[in-house]
Amino acid sequence: MKVDDIMDVALRRGFIFPASEIYGGVSGFWEYGHLGTKLRQNWENAWRRHFLGLDPNYHEITTTNIMPKGVFEGSGHLENFNDPLTSCTKCNQRFRADDLVQEATGRSVEDLTPLELSEAIRAEGITCPKCKGELGEVNLFNMMFQVNIGAAGGLTGYLRPETAQGSFVSFKRMFEVLRNKLPMGLAIVGRVYRNEISPRQGFFRLREFNQAELQIFFDPDAFEEHPDFETVRDTVLRVKQFGSDDIVSLTCGELVESRGIGKFYVYHMARVQEFYLTTLRIPPELFRFRELGGKEKAFYNKVHWDVEVYMETLGGFKEVGGIHYRTDHDLGGHEKASKQRLQVNIDGKKFVPHVLELSFGVDRNFWALMDVFYEQEGERTVFHFPPALAPVTVAVFPLLNKPELIAAAEALYTRLSPHFSADYDRGGSIGRRYRRHDEVGTPYCLTVDFDTVEKGTVTLRDRDSMAQEAVALDTVAATLIARLCP
RNA sequence: GCGGCUAUAGUCUAGUGGCAGGACGGAAGCUUCCCAAGCUUUUGGCGCGGGUUCGAAUCCCGCUAGCCGCACCA
Known part of the structure; x- marks a missing residue:
């Protein structure tokens, strides 16, 4: 199975591995090794360059992972995701405990604690509506992780379940700071937390993960x-339009005309697709x-379209992003909850x-790169990452373990490493070293031989074609840059 | 969260109550060596916690994690 092969490389070579592994791990939590961290950072930086470059007034901010309860009253997360649940001990069906008690007693049960609801279920003799089995204890279930801020009796906080709220709560100040102009974009790249009941699908549903989100604030009349x-x-x-199973090709103009979707929305769809097809080099048929x-x-x-990439390891097209027209839902909610005016005057x-x-979802995009670019070519395992995204850009090898070659190779590595993600390897045969770097997707290898010492040339070996060419030492850096930025 | 199956070195795997073995990988070295060649040396393991037993990788229980199905996934 391809998923096993990729996970094998990921574990063995330091892309990702289970979190707190020596304590047995916890499902839904993963750690990034040195190569995974680089690949993720490269994806994030490509994302920043692309999306923050769409408009001079799109900017990245950094907001906190822990936010006070009020924020999630304003966002609606507390109201919508704080359900008291009970499940049948016989058939395992889950039910809303408050609904069951309210139905049986006719009383409003909004203020009852889970313990009180459990007692009410016993007192009223409520059984499973489906099979009449006994119902289990009531547990409050919210997808958010709750934390206590300060000493006992202090504030209740939550780990953010999406980065978006940081942009909304920062809107008032950033709008002023950025001199009252719309559209204004506030991007956040960072960690979010969701207490999934039962994360599955390996790396795809996580409890702690990374998002890259851009909230674009605009005048609704300009949509x-x-x-x-x-x-x-x-x-x-x-x-793939709602209600149809077919993927069709439509121009942006056709989408606006046939579906009446605002040009502001469709314009950004085009830019998202451009990011996937041009920057990430996802083959069009997989997008x-x-x-x-x-x-x-x-x-x-x-308006809501998901961005999907076909992943063989997950058996189909899977969500890696979304474009959401959220109207004034968020600022409106925070206006009410915070009692601050969030309207603008233009x-x-x-x-x-x-x-x-x-x-x-950064991690899902990371996995998409692992899935799409993994290739088993006979005995050769290779990730065909776009060169600019590869964790290691260039690896430097001395052909032989001779002092003069080692010295020249080390000098070349030292010269390149401040400017490129570079690696140095003198272990094993030259062929083995090429294969090692194929396996982690290094696009370029430079081999130092006696010609390097005598004529000042190195062998540049290309990952995808395996072709080799002699390059003058003086032009190595320029050659690499030219290939990274075609 | 429920049911079924599973857990041995970095990876894959042999071991069914009595000395934990192999392959690949990693490290050091030899070989003027350009696509996982070869040779030498070496590294490293029974998921965690209880129990049964003279003795547990092996049997039992719990936990954790993984896979499959159900449920969940604003």
């Missing part, structure tokens, strides 16, 4: 337009937008900005 729309009007998007509708779509999302027009959210 139908975008100043650069003409540059993407004829761009062909791969889309699509999937429109969500009906129950799948959160009530506050007016040229005398007062309104609460709407939000377009570009949201990406």
